[in-house]
Amino acid sequence: MTLETDAIDIRGLAFRWRDSAPLILDLPELRVRRGESVFIKGASGSGKSTLLSLIGGVMSPQAGDVHVLGQRLGELGESRRDSFRADHIGFIFQMFNLIPYLPVLDNLLLPCRFSRRRKRNIEMRGTDFRAEAERLLTHLDLSPGLLQQPVTELSVGQQQRVAAARALIGNPELVIADEPTSSLDADRRERFLQLLLKECGEQNSTLIFVSHDSTLEPQFERSIELADINRAIA
């Protein structure tokens, strides 16, 4: 993998849920460069989440290739795809990102339990788990004192930012966010996005941000209307 490879390179993607079902996704091409921040817009049911699952390697397309960071996902077995995802991709969901019975710190560190690579990334920087967790929280405008708190005591806004920190810990090259601001108040959305973009920029992580909220669009380098590239939309 050279620095020149794209973060995401999709060719000829075709996906349907069952053999008899209609095509959900029909994408001839989608390329995202490393370090780009991309806003993907689409109405509900347009196949946004499905696309994210395919990029994440959770599901496999019936036709076409999905390359992530130069790795063709199709040639990896299910277990290797799980490892690949753990090592290179961080996720943020719309809500319920955090595991309720773990304190904030444990939630934050989850990816490092399942990815040796991300764990090593932290160690190589000469720092430890806790310090790294504190650093990310601070960058996302949260007090490090939150680390020991139970998740249930956090506001939604705080939870989403912790989720972002978790997605970013250990320097994954790709961050995928599926409607992360949709459950936040309108006035908080911009702030959240600002912090996220800043941190992705600092770590040189590629950001794929899916949402139906157009007001956030201007902050991104690039914006894609899913309907435009998906031929399957009726």
Add this chain to the structure above:
Amino acid sequence: MIKKALYVVSTMLLAVLLVQGNGARAGLAIMELEWSDLIPQGYNPDELVEQYRKKYNIDELPEDDPHVIELLQKLDELEKAAPLNTSLDDKIVKLPGFVVPLETNGENATEFLLVPYFGACIHVPPPPVNQIVYVTTQDKKGASIRGMFDTVWVTGTMKAVKLSTDVAEAGYTILASRVEPYNPE
């Protein structure tokens, strides 16, 4: 030529081994007994009963009839003479029978009496001395007993010892090396 010689030699070796094996087995031969084997030749209480039957028609008589009592007494004395089949002494035998536990913990019995029938009616005397075997197990744990009226095969060394009548009843004993369940087919 050599092949043929080898073949002959190996066959002979095999034959020797087989014979030896047989011979060894013959030395350890286990006699499977029936209860009638325990009654020596010449001991014939049935004859006595037949005599009385012919003479007095005892089948028709009530229990307290003097002839019946006389017959029972005579049978009793006959039995007290305790005739044993002494040819069975020191033989390894295998005998099936009912277990009457003497020393037991409910699952295993270390001592028991082996009898040919169980729970007979009051009108008939208990089994005669030559139809009872006193069994002790070699295994200190005892033999597994499946409950009342359990039937087993007892394998072991039998002793048929006739002691002086004054001291004790003589009788058959077996030191059992193996006690296995007997299942009627």
Add this chain to the structure above:
Amino acid sequence: MEMYIFVLAVKSILNRKFTIILTIFSIALSVMLLLGVERLRNDARESFANTISGTDLIVGARSGQVQLLLYSVFRIGNPTNNVSWKSYQNISEQRQVAWTVPLSLGDSHRGFRVLGTNQDYFRHYRYAVDRQLEFASGNVFEGIFDAVIGADVARELGYRPGQEIILAHGTGEVSFVKHTGNPFHVVGILRKTGTPVDRTVHVSLQGIEAIHVGWENGSPTPGRQYDPNNPQLYDLQPRAITAALVGLKSRIATFRVQRYINDYPEEPLLAVLPGVALQELWDTMAIAQQALLAISVLVVLVGITGMTTAILTSLNERRREMAVLRSVGARPWHIFVLFVGEAGVVMGIAALAGIVSLYALQLVARPLIQSRLGLYLPVHPPSLHELILLLAAMAAGMLVGLVPAYLAYRYSLADGMTIRI
């Protein structure tokens, strides 16, 4: 890294403490029941078996086999009739008889049964595998009013040699008529045997006769009782006894002697082989115990089903949690192990709790069982049988726990990272 799954499992359990504790409680109870039944079965049988050894026949008035065994050896229940001294002597004089020991029952001392016998009792009585009675202190009785007490009598009542005791008439725990005029003295205390001997007060036959002087019509005649200063006035030869232990010269003669006694024309008597009577007792008990065992197995299954239901119910709520775990890199089999681990932890704690409760229960119930049933149930570490049952219960729990684990695994595969809200 894989260890972290167990950390997660534990933390998840701690989060649902209340439900889990209830589940553990129900399974622990059922395990306690299962082990308890098994333990009772084994220990009761061994305890019964260890009570008497080396006696060929027990003779008493004609009643039932088991009944005779119970009242003469276990001091449970009461005899229906007596054995005349004459008959007893006739039996003792039979050619095949090596020894006999007379037993006389009917009195008590503060809830403990009194046994009238002679010195032969201490010579011939055996228990466990041929173990003889031993004295912890003192000696066998010699005088008319000497008494030898069992280990439990001494311990519970705090008696020592020299203690004066009053016997009461009847075998109830309470008696309204005591033989206060003729106290006995403890001259010997026996070592613990783990049999009903421990709970017995042994006195001589003459002593029993002495305290019943003047009782010809069933209750004490005022003014007429045994006066130790004038022993020549009384004939203390017993006229009847309750039962007798018989030892033969050859065990093969057992049936003949038994038949002789059963057919004894002067009196209705019964002679039983202790081994046979015990076997009959156990066979009767076995049916009850098998039923109990079957029920306890069902109860364990009920407990396990409850645990599985609890896990299955939580499954739906935890789908989000599983999706999150998948997104941070957990494989589907991690999810599987998470749920299996939970079942394992629950079963493990429940099993432990079950054993501990069993011991606690046994410690509490033991003195009761001992005094009511004459059964000595020692507290001992789990036997092989019990361990097997325990492992089987745990295996069953784990097996059933595979069901929600497998479902979780499938869900996590299907859901992927999509959180179905």
